[in-house]
Amino acid sequence: MILSRHATIRAQQRGISPAQLLAMESYxxxxxxxxxxxxxxxxxxxxLRRLGPMTPEGIPTDRLKGLTLVQSxxxxxxxxxxxxxxxxxxxxxxxxxx
Numbered sequence: 001m002i003l004s005r006h007a008t009i010r011a012q013q014r015g016i017s018p019a020q021l022l023a024m025e026s027y028x029x030x031x032x033x034x035x036x037x038x039x040x041x042x043x044x045x046x047x048l049r050r051l052g053p054m055t056p057e058g059i060p061t062d063r064l065k066g067l068t069l070v071q072s073x074x075x076x077x078x079x080x081x082x083x084x085x086x087x088x089x090x091x092x093x094x095x096x097x098x
Contacts, residue, residue: 001021006079010080020059021077027064039073040070042068068082
């Protein structure tokens with residue numbers, strides 16, 4: 001995963017670890033276009049429930065709930081944030097397979 005300078009700074013400011021970013025890349029199963037060539041990636045409640053309290057890598061799933069990554073089509077992470085009202089980003093989301 002390639003991080004932009006902005007994404008690196010914002011993730012650090014928001015307490016989002018590199019391990020959480022990698023877990024989101026691996027288990028994120030919802031994406032929605034957010035304009036231009038970017039899309040938002042999040043994890044569904046079903047996937048969080050299936051993973052249990054921790055991912056196989058040892059990341060607590062409660063730290064992944066509400067986490068959203070904005071990624072460009074070339075794979076660069078633009079920003080990352082915690083979205084407590086994540087229904088806004090999930091309303092039109094579609095499932096993807098990885």
